[in-house]
Amino acid sequence: MEKNTIHIDSKNNFFGAIRSLWSGLMLSLRHITKATKRRQPTYVSDPEYFTQKEGLVTLKYPYEAIPVPDNGRYRLHNEIDDCIVCDLCAKICPVNCIEIESIKATEEIGITSDGTKKRLYAPKFDIDLAKCCYCGLCTTVCPTDCLTMTKVYDFSELDIKNMIYHFTDLTPEQAQEKQELYEKQQAAAAQAKAEALKAKQRS
Amino acid sequence: MLALIICIGVILGVVIALAYAERKVAAFIQDRLGPTEVGPYGMFQAIIDVLKLLQKEDIIPAVADKALFRIAPIIIFAAVLAGFAVVPVSPDIISSGAEVGIFFLLSIVSLDVIGLLMAGWGSNNKYAVLGAMRSVGQIVSYEIPAGLAILSAVMICQSLNLQEISFQQGILLNQFAGLENEKNYLFGLKALNIDVTAVGGITTWNIIRMPFLLVSFIIYYIASLAECNRAPFDIPEAESELVAGFHVEYSGFRFAALFLAEYTMMVLVCLVATILFLGSWNTPLPNIGPLKLATWTTGTPGTIGANLWGFFWLMSKVSVLLLSQIWLRWTYPRMRVDQLMQLCWKILIPASLVMVLLAGIWRLLMI
Secondary structure (H helix, E strand, O other): OOOOOOOOOOOOOHHHHHHHHHHHHHHHHHHHHHHOOOOOOOOOOOOOOOOOOEOOOOOOOOOOOOOOOOOOOOEEEEOHHOOOOOOOOHHHHOOOOOOEEEEEEEEEOOOOOOHHHHHEEEEEEEOOOOOOOOHHHHHHHHHOOOOOOOOOOOOOOOHHHHHHHEOOOOOOHHHHHHHHHHHHHHHHHHHHHHHHHHHHHHO | HHHHHHHHHHHHHHHHHHHHHHHHHHHHHHHOOOOOOOOOHHHOOHHHHHHHHHOOOOOOOOOOOOHHHHHHHHHHHHHHHHHHHEEEOOOEEEEEOOOOHHHHHHHOHHHHHHHHHHHHHHHHOOHHHHHHHHHHHHHHHHHHHHHHHHEEEEEHHHOOHHHHHHOOOOOOOHHOOOOOOOOOOOOOHHOOOOEEEOHHHHHOOOOHHOOOHHHHHHHHHHHHHHHHOOOOHHHOOOOOOOHHHHHHHOHHHHHHHHHHHHHHHHHHHHHHOOOOHHOOOOOOOEEEEOOOOOHHOOOOOHHHHHHHHHHHHHHHHHHHHHHHHHHOOOOOOOOOOHHHHHHHHHHHHHHHHHHHHHHHHHHHHHH
C-alpha cells in the first residue's frame, strides 16, 4: 500500500513529479503485461465472477455473450392460441405499440390453456417493437398470461418494418371468411328477429 | 527515383504497422481488445482504414481559401518526407550523404509549420485557425530545445553529416573517409585512456561517449513529442476542446495525408534520436575479448549482411522509441497551453543550453 502511494507536497517538486510520472508509466505497463489474460463472459452467479480482477474486459459480442437471467424481460411474445383478444394490452400500452382488431366468432372457438373461453378472432395482432418501451404493463394486465416478455434481447433488423411483429394466426382470406360468416349470422339473426316481430304484429 | 519509391514504401509499411500498434497498445492499457475483426488479430484494420479514407468524398468548404486548403496537406507531407533524404539506413544505404545532413533535416522539417498554418487559415474556420496557431506556437517553441539538444550531439561528433555521426558510434569508425585516425575513448575521456574503438557496441554510442548526452536525449525526446503533436503535447488537436484542431475541415484523402504526415513525423524524429544519441545503425552488443559480438552483428560493409544488420538495428531502436511514444500517449493527460510553454521556456531551453556548454567542455577533454 505504502509503496504505491505518491505524495507530492509542493508545486515545484521536481523529483516528486518524476516519481509520479514514473508510477503512471508503470501503471499502464502493468496493464499491458496483463493483456494476455481475458475475463471470461460469466454470469454473476458464477463463483469465478469476482475473482477475475485482471485482463481484458472486451466482450466479442456476437461470438460471446453474458448469459441472460431466466426471468430476463426483453422481446414481447404473444401466444395467440391463448389470446382472447380482450384488447387490454393495447389499451394500457403507454406508447401505443400494440394494434389489435377483432372479429366476433359465430360460436365458441376454443378454450385457452387456463380454461377461458375464446369468442373472438384476431385478424390483426401487431406489436411494433421499435416503439415498445419494455415497461411490461401489457404482460401484467393480460388476463390469460398469453403476452409475455422473453429472454431474447438481440433482434436488430435492417428494415424498420420488420420490427413490427404479426402474431395473428389467420390469413387475410380466413379473416375475410370469418367476417362474412359473422355478418351472415348477424343478417340471419336480424331477419329471424324481423320475421318474429312481423308475426307478432300480425297476430 | 528508386530510392524515393523504396522510401515511401517502407514509410507506408512502418506507418501502417504503427497505427495498428498504437490501437493495440492503447487497448491493452485500457483493458480492451482493440481491433479483432479484420484479419488475424485485426491486423488489416489499419489498411482497411486507409482504403476507407481514400474512397471518401473530398470535401472543400465553400468559403475556404481553396488553393491553400488543397496544397497544405501536400506541403506538410512533403516537408516531413524530405527529411528522410539524409537519413542513413545502413553503412552503405543513404539517399543523400549531404555534409549538412542534420541541418538540412531541421530546416526542411520546419516547413511543416507553414503547412499547418496554411491548413488552419485556408479552412476559414475559427477552430481550425485556433488549432493551427496552437500547433505552430508549440512547434516553433519546441524547435529551440530540440535544436539545442541536437547541437550538443553535433558538437561532440564535430559533424553535421548523419552518416559520419553514425560511423563514429561503432566499430566501423575508421572505415569512414576522413576518420581513419580517430579513436573512441570510454566516456570520451582521453584521460581515462581506455580505448574502445575496437570494442564498439553500446560503449561507443553517443550517450556513453558523452554520458550527459543522456540528458540531451531526454530533452530532445520530449521536444520531439511536442513537434509531432503527440500526447501529452497534443493540444493542437485537443479533441475535447477543438474537435480536431487544424485539420477539422479535412476529409478523405487530404485527411489521410495529414494523418500520414503525423505518423511519418513520429518515425522521423525517432530516427533522428536514434542516429544522434543511440548509436544509429550500430549494434548494441560490444566485442568482449574473444566474443566478437559487435563484429558478428555488424557484418562487413558493402555486403548484404551488413546492410541487413544496419537496417535491423536501426529499425529495432526506432521501434522501441515509437512504442515508448505510444506508451506515453496513453498514460499521460494532455498539458495545458501555459504548462506547455512553461516546460519549454523555463525548463527545457535552460537545461539544453547547459548541455551545449557541457558538450563543449567534453569535446575539449576528448582531444
